[in-house]
Amino acid sequence: MEREEPSQPSLHVPDLRSAQDADLERIGETFQVLARAQDRLQGLLDAVLAISRELELPAVLHRIVTTAMELVDARYGALGVLDEASEQLGQFIPAGLSERERADLAGVELPRGRGVLGHLMRHPEPLRVEDVPSHPASAGFPPGHPHMRTLLGVAISVRGEIFGDLYLSERRDGRPFDRADEDIVVALAGAAGIAIENARLFDQVRAGAEQFQRLLLPTLPDLRPFTGAAVYRPASAPAHLGGDWYDAVLLPDRVCAAVIGDVVGHDLRAAAAMAATRNMLRALLFDRRTPPSAVLTQLDHTLHAMTENPVTTACLARIEPVGDDWRLHWSTAGHVPPLLIAPDGRAEYLHAEPGVPLGVDTAQRRPDHTRPLAAGATVVFFTDGLIEHPAHPIDVGLRALAELATAYAGLPLDDLVQALADHHPSDGHDDMAVLALRTPARAQSPAAVPCC
Incomplete structure (x- = not known):
């Protein structure tokens, strides 16, 4: 009788465990890669949103640099903007420099696009350099420049034309930039081009709105013997059209009439209403010269009968001669x-x-x-955009404006209104207008006062 040989197992248990451990390790590494990719994608989305929130071009450019640095954890970053001829850098926005590093570079001319930076300008393809000094195009660093070994450069295009180049240097972990860094910065550069174009359009719209607004406002006529000055400042909001207006005229009865007003709203309708109201009021001033309350009442009836104008505040005043002095005669329609x-x-x-x-x-x-x-007194008319601030009551703004007026009272009238507009206590959310009239040294005889 033959003896049976014991059967051999087909797979050892230790080998099975090793294979399982290896699989788990690979799965873990895959999850880590996916998690890092997800973090980077979320970081890119956050960066795009951050850039898109900015409207002013300088803020957009600086935000592009700082968000790119955050995405790849770079210590230094810069954005070089090409000049109009696209031959060299006309603007250079650096970020990441310490105060000491900035001090060391004081007096050093900003880069114009030589060396490795110029190479990227001539060849606008993504550029990764592991050792900048050894690159064939390297021209060296100026005195005081911090040491930079690695570089990642990506061109930024706007409407198909190269706007400038984004430069990043020195990953904080000490490693050179890799393909993943390049891909995410290239994606950011695409969003940056759109943000730059939006900022440009914002500048154009704002400039056009401001120009349109100024065309609706009058140039003060010769008010002698009185002195007059006015200033208008648009709000900081995009494409903002305000309803603020002012006017001053000499009337045949030796009187200087002045008005300032504010139509509710910040759009074309408000601007159009402002122009219509100002023109109607100027006609009424010559036809119905006094008192100011009667002129405002007639204006209110005329506007109500002829237009659908929005609510408007106004202050109408007359500076009238009384002997050798003057008298202010005014009426307000809900105005400051x-x-x-x-x-x-x-x-x-x-x-x-x-x-x-x-x-x-x-x-x-x-x-x-x-x-x-x-004689020599000054009356300042203004709109509430000069004093309103959401952080404090209007009385605080009024007090601050009075203090400014006292501080600058000795200035010529043109300089006075400019100073009030420059140092206003408001937050700038609304447009503002200032009109100032100064009485002459003494009232003049009728023959000496110019007529209309």
Whole structure:
């Protein structure tokens, strides 16, 4: 009888476990790669959103550099913008330099596109360099320049034309830039081109809106013997058209009439309403010269009968001769009070009972007010965009404006209105207009006052 040989197992248990461990390790590595890819994708999306939120071109360009640095964890970054001839860099926006590094580079001319930077300008393909000094196109670094060994360069195009180049240097982990870094920066560059084009369009629209607004506002006529000055500043919002306006005219009865107003709204309708209101009011001033409240009432009725104008605030004033001095005679339609600056520089608001705005109730009468004016006194009319700020009550803005008026009271009138507009206490969310009139040294005889 033959003895049976024991059967041999086909697979050893230790080998099975090793294979399983290897598979788990590969799966884990795959998940890590996917997680890193997902993190990078999310980072790219966040970067694109961050760039898209900016509207001002300088802010867009700086944001492009900083977001690219964050995406690849680079210590340094820069954006070189080509000049109009596309022959060299006309603008260079660096980021990542410490205060000490900036101080070391003080007085050094910004790069114009020589060396490796120029190579990327001439060959706008993604460029990865592991050792910048040994690159054939390297021209060396200027004195005080921080040491940079690695470089990742990507061109940025706008409407199919090269706008500039994005440069990144020195990954914080010390490793050279890899293909994954290149791919994500190339993707960012595509979004950057769109953001740059949007910023350019924003600048064009804003410039056009501001020019349109200014064309609707008058150039102050010769107001002698009075002195007049005015300034208009648009809001910071994109494509903002405001309803602020001002006007001043000499009337046949030796009076200087002034008005400032604000049509509710920030669009073409508000701008058109502003122009119509100003033109109607100028005609009424010559036809119905006094009192100001009657002129405002007639204006309200005319606007109500002829147009569908939005609500409008206004302050209408007359500076009238009284002997050798002057008198301010005014009425308001829901507008902020005028500011009186005495010859000695003291400033005070002419608070008085306000009337209802235009376009609210044509049956409501508006009161008239008077105040003596000394020779050399200045009356400042302004819109609320000069003083409003969401962080504090309007009284705070009014006090701040009065302090500014006192500080700059000694300036020529043109400089005074510019200073008030430059240093205004508002947040700039609304457009603003300032009109100032200064009484002459003394009231003049009728023969000396120019007529209309």
